[in-house]
Amino acid sequence: MTTTVAAAAKPRLGGVPGYDERSAFLLVAPLAVVLMAVAVFPIVYSFYISLFTIKLTRPGRTPFVGLDNYITVLSDPQFWYAVERTAFFAVLCVSAIAVLALLMALLLNEEFPGRRVLSALLLVPWAIPYVANALMWKWIYDSNYGALNGLLYQLDFINSYMVWLGDSDKTLALIANAFVWKEVPLATILLLVGLKTIPADLHAAAKVDGANAVSRFFHVTLPSLKSSFGLVVVYETMMAIRHFDLFFILTEGGPGDASHVVAWRIYVETFRNLSFGTGAAMAYLLALATLALAYVIIRALARKI
């Protein structure tokens, strides 16, 4: 864009060479400080801790073990099981979010009375705290008194109350449902923003060419939404992989190990087994994996656009 122009004729307002640069650095400095402390520091310190065996039940012995903790973690089949659970959870969540958010964004993009009310109410799930969300769904899923059982029973879909969270086949899906419910509003807004930026001329031109609503959707709307979709997919994948709160409150990793995702395993390893070394190793691996995943997805999207 203007980079070549700027390089050739940098404004020298203020009269001092490098003034712009210095101002920029001063303005950005506080931000840089804060982020260095919270981004760079944990990564470095996390790696440092992971090189030792630190078991709080044996405070005296913390030998340096190099990369042993990583080998222990990576060769533990339980860890890979957790990775599989996390991947399954993330895929389930992101697909559901993408579909639901798209449908809702399309609805909110239409002009009709009450649309403002709908879009205001859309924000309610997003605003409530994760804990309140977890509590609410735990109560709804309750095997003895829950609303889900009650509703299905009253509608004659089931004959007697069923076990929900305690049924290991259903556990992750139910947790995913609670997660999706809370995340859909933000995703909807991001897609809505994308929808609003599609110039009306594109739709008009398509109409002139004889396209009906459905084919307009597939040939005009969807392609223009690529970057918004990309943003939603990246963001929600990151959120799903790292999510902890619902697992802590709804199932504590159970039943059995049905909801043992990586974030939960790190918590157990660190705060229950009190093995800070291996916990830090796992956390470091998760951080690296997330970075790599983000990079891959962003590159893939950049290429498409």
Place this chain on the structure above:
Amino acid sequence: MTAITASPLVEVRHYRTRSRLRRAGRGLFLAVASLLFLGYVLAPIVWLVSSSFQSEHEIISKPPHWIPQAPTAQNFAAIFAARDSSVTYETRKARDPASGGFIPSTASNLLPAMLNSFIVACAVVVLNLLVGVPAAYAMAKIHFRGRQASIYAILATRVIPDIALVVPFFLFIRNLGLLDNIWSLIITYLAVTVPFSVFVLVSYFESVPDELDKAARVDGCSRLQTLTRVYLPLARPSLVAVILFAFLASWNEFLLALMFTQTPASQTLPIVVASFTSDFTISFSFINAAGVLAIIPPVILALVFERYIVSGLTAGAVKG
């Protein structure tokens, strides 16, 4: 477009009927879609509120009473009245708390925790603005070396999972003696919310024409003065969006608060509410009432400032 093929009158009539049908069909479709939408979004919360107004006796009905048949505000009363009142041998409840109707001693922490949450959230918002706005302005308007890289770097910091932050942070803050202090939360939340704030602000600032900037500096303003006198007044939608995001993120955060707070002195609302969840010694309806209290402030905020969120996010996207 005026393609005259058939007799005008017939064309118009067909067009009108077809259009009315189409409009009716569209109206019906939108109505159904809206109902489904509302159902999905609001039903769980309506149930939460309904449960909070039921007595313990009613709440365990099978199937559940969707609308309370004997609504009572006793759960909310219990929360607001909860006090560490002194209990003597004579006044003690001589029964097992497990049989219900028992308000835990942590109930009296609910309101102070709300205050803590509020203080933390406000501090985070203020710091977000102080740190984020100048940086966003610089990154949007000043073409300094490393600008592109810094925008990516800032977004990259959010990629690190919170659970990976907890372990090193916990040890670091513990060694500093800052555990159980709301400052540990404020600093951490600031770092966690500032990237998104900067991202939103940068998008917004980039959409404001450069001419304004140049004009101000020709008039002799320094960078800082340009920022405060020219850009801030214009940036209201995105500022409100940032304030809202930062406030809600701090209010709702759970994992870091769980790790960094030990006593009611610093515990925030999500922690106190979570402490009720698995304890069956208190009533289900009480838990739901606590949940309702936890969602009221954020929901009110979101509803009041709803239009700024969309416009705050849209601002950067619309070109020209």
Place this chain on the structure above:
Amino acid sequence: MTTVTSIRALNRRNFLKTAAVGLGAASLASRAGPALAAEPISFATWSAAVDTVKSHLAAFEAKTGIKVAYSNSPWAQYRETMITKFIGKAPIDTLWVSDSWLPEWAEAGWIAPVDQYKSLTDNSDVDQFCIDSMTYKGKQYGNTYYSDYMAFIYNAELLEKAGIKAPPETWAEVAAQAKTIKDKGLAQWPVLFSMAQESWLIEFMTAMVYSNGGRFADDKGNAMMQEPAGGAAPALRWLVDAVQKQQILSPSCVETGELAVLKAFSSGEHAFALTPKYRLRTLNDPAQSKIAGNAKIALMPSGEKGSHATVGWMRFYGMTPRAQADATRAADTVKLMDWFGGKADGEYTFQKMLFRDVGSGFGVKSLFSDPEIRAGYASYGDVDLIGKQQSLARKKDVVTPWFGEWNDVNGTAWQQAIMGKVTVEQALNTSAAKWTELKKQS
């Protein structure tokens, strides 16, 4: 300046800034911290008998003028909650501890031996079982809070309706009677057990294992759970069959905690349950239970090669190094521990109140023959049977420094077997492997 050096300069500047900000914030924060002088004694418990504790505390504060900060949290996650507090260096002076965690917490240095406080170690009137459970490596770590065992409870009314004359004496009979009750449509899930991953789980499992004639670990501390003879297999197999084959136990048992068992059993929808013996009191109180008068205790059913043995446990008041660090604080804390765990004004006030309110057992020898106590038991249970079962109660055999970590893996393995995801042998082998691994590391 080239880009690289300017960035390095920026980084150096920022690093110094970070350090400065950090130190500044820390000093500011510590000034904002709480004043340490004259802090009340911090007493942490789980949420049992809360009002009873509060009333006794009020009397303590009135008598001694020592202020106590009392807090409680759910028993189901008590160990995790306390550990988080310990590693966060939260202020705790005395707290309730389960015998299961004594080695772990002693090794980590979170609770300290109390041999130097003579009033606490005066064990003249303390049951031997309790003394043994509070002692680790020859040192005593506190005084007794309460002691009890896992009991087998049945709903007499349901059995009568089903035409069953006498409660079951073996686990096979339990299954048969449960089937009868289920077939007659009297209960959908006649057997109600808690298999949720929480603090109680080890006690439920151990009761099953002991009564089936097995053990988790042998006397030398080596894993024995996986042995076909004398291990935990018969117990686990009974549970798996009850859920999967006979369908007399609901698959939701892996989600059901002990408190949920109490609530559900007291609503009269089940026939047989394992509960701590003290729950008998609540289950037979008309104000707290729908089946009052019908909740009866029977001897723990025996397995094929088993006996009527059950698991016994005790909980005690522990003392932290923080309390012991300061002489006045230590003296005050000991006074509090004596007031609760020993005699208050010459009487075992707290123990008797606990018994009356919640039905708790105790570790005080003389109270066993107290007429008031015996009358209390008689009002809701067969005193002799209760006493007989007590004599058959044995201490858990998994109490070691690595208990916490092994317990997590073992619990998960049992849950997976019950859900039919792995076989009984696989589950027990996983559990044994973890035990052996942790034992080697210690």
